[in-house]
Amino acid sequence: MTDTVTDRKTKKLNVAIVGGGLVGSLEALYLAKKGHRVSLYEYREDIRKTPQVRGRSINLALSVRGRQALRDVGVEDHIINHHGIPMRGRMIHRPDGSTYEIPYDSRTNQCIYSVGRNYLNSILLKESEKYINMERHFNHKLSEADLSKGSLTFLKTETYEKVQVTADLVVGADGAFSAVRKALMKKPLFDFSQQYIEHGYLELFIPPGDDDGFQMPPNYLHIWPRGNFMMIALPNQDCSWTVTLFMPFKNFALIDTEEKLLTFFEKHFKDSISLFGEKRLIKDFFSTKPSPLVAIKCRPYHVSDKALIIGDAAHAVVPFYGQGMNAGFEDCTILDQLFTKHDDDLARILAEFSETRWRDTFAISDLAMYNYIEMRDLVTRPSYRLRKKIDDFLFWLMPELWVPLYNSVTFSTMPYSQCVKNRQWQDKVLRIAMMLFIFVLVCVVIAMKMS
Template identity: 50%
Template sequence: MDYSTNDSKSTSKKKVVAVVGGGLVGNLNACYFAKRGFQVEVFESREDIRQAKIVKGRSINLVLSHRGRQALKHVGMEDMIISKGIPMHSRMIHALNGTQSPIPYGKKGQYILSIDRANLNKELLSAAETYPNINLNFAHKLLDWSTETGAMTFVRAEGAKEEIQADLIVGCDGAFSAIRKQFLRQSRFNYSQTYIPHGYLEITMPPINGEFAMKPDYLHIWPRNTFMMIALPNLDKTFNCTLFMPFEEFEKVTTGDKVIEFFQKYFHDAIPLIGAEALKRDFFRLPAQAMVSVKCSSYHFGDKCVLMGDAAHAMVPFYGQGMNAGFEDCLVLNEIMDQLNEDFSAVLPEYTKVRVPDGQAIVDLAMYNYVEMRERVNSKWFLFRKYVDNFLHIIMPRTIIPLYTMVTFTRTRYHKVVNHWHWQDKVINQGLLFCAAVSVAGGSYLLVRYPPSMPNIPIEQLWSRLQALKSPF
């Protein structure tokens, strides 16, 4: 295939960049490279989703936060995408007894956005099409590529093979990346893939009398220790409910009656909002889907190829950072190209050096947050620590920063977030222990200095009472 390129003052900008994967990260990446003047060819194995009657793939709602917004802002898309999202300022916790209690995500005015995956992908495809130096190639499945020359072999929908030559290959083709397979053949490439024992299943909560069935400015969570359900609002006034649960528990629910029995026991307040018949239909529409985490290193090969998004760091969806981390990949690579003058032989190693520790850190944080969402939010100690962290953040905003705030509302590097979180967690816990010790000591002094007018209490019994004061939760 003969690619024409735009005239440019820099010879490097005449290079051809092949973006493999026409999903969210691939299309945003294409816009970044096109904006720099490269000739960009996007290859997607599926058909154009804007013309497809049925869009295949995951449909879990996405959460857009600061990192993703900053990446979209660079190509002028932030405001438009925000207008198509629904702000969520807090988690709304649904207790087993039906009571609801909010837990704010951050300070007043801070929020995350519920975004429809398919609509966002369509917007990014349309944005990519506006660049004259981007070509979108659908129904092109990658068979193989050369680490020496950058040559790629694709097969089209009708079965014909096509040879492509590119100066740089950008692998944005997801957790099961075809681009990454070539990396696995190389020495000193580290790779790990982990399936968690939980799957997910999606259920739609329809509008009631044309309005949202629940308050729309919350991410609703039904935490049940070993499993949970969440619900995110959509622009059409529906909620996308997702049940996350061990596969062995899904296998126990085999009939419509058992579905209702299960929901009556654990999510009884959701049944009238979803509808019993719709609930039974949605539950068996598709089998529970698996979730995988991927870590690898390095993210580049020579000056010919780089991995980004899920191809580099696939994660479970519980921190809402999969898309945001992938979008930030585009921004980080662009920043490094600014620094190193688009010299791929220098840019790609630097990108690996900078991004690998962050990619691996957010994969681990996503796994941690599942435990928090399904279990820890039920704990009085967790809620107490949230209040303590937020209070200390108000009086020491640069020293004490809640973990969620660092991840979601800043661009602090993910691995630095983890390091700071461990440090401040240790400091705060030691401070609380010190305060408890001072309280106990003060109480002991007052009892000795001003003994109450009551019969003498044996020292063993007094000590037992004081010990109980150390652990109010």
């Protein structure tokens, strides 16, 4: 006999989540909170017991979409009040060392928060210990998967023992190079594309000052835009800065000696050298290689009523809009809403998620690509600053009608695809307004000459 709606409400699902990072840990909390039996599998050690791995960004920009998810599982207040550092705008560093501010939201003074990846992941894992219906399994690497049957085989990386798991639902939250997605790709009608950009990134470090305080104003995302490349800095809780240099790989390859490195920084980022300290800059730059950046688009995200991929496994994006984590967290929020809407009916939940979510994830992927051009180049142009002033004025004048693109993406939960449509509509309105202005101006000039 098939389950009735009442049966589904009382039945507790057995869920296996592959990937114990930020998105996997959050999804585990959502499902455990609903009373389902959750097993979280992570191929690495418990992140709470391991040092930060250099080369993987330790800073993330938390905005409204991510905050909503953290609020749902009860950890937002702790993160915002005891850990996150508010960033109220961009601080632009010119080549001559002078700076100017571009606020994110001059009307309501909203901000994004710099948060530590390890800390946030640790908080989510710690929160999960409150639920007796949730288990955590570290050092478990997925080796085989039959997603149609909800069957998984893990290899314990410490003992090389194989572990067989069968679940009502498999959730793949195992990152951009997802093993779950690899299994899903074997299914017919699965579309997949990935794009590596020609630019890589390399992380550097600005220590606290001699007084153990910040060496730069802390409540900003600092940007050194230089046309084809850029450097950014986000504040850390210990008053240090995580700095990321984004640049074409061919440019990185040209800097192969200490002298070339210092000459490069003297020319393009002169004001930063004293912040790093020459010895530290040289050490950090040559101690690792630049890492690649990949964007992934795929669909559908599910297999019948048995498996689903979320977060970077479903839609890895380049980091230039600061929405990678936020979009992954929003996946969890949307799934939670669908579980409620469809009374835990997995067939309907997974199908609706796949059918609706891809438009928004494709949209934020494209926006993130565009924002790199904006951050490294357009922010320095008078036309950009003029458009920003116009957007801010119209937003102040008509806050419900005219919401600038950045505000809609970062400070609202408006679907990403709708954010794009709004921007296209705004561009069209401004083009028409400009044409009317020119027409009226020409008419006035002609009238004045004829009078």
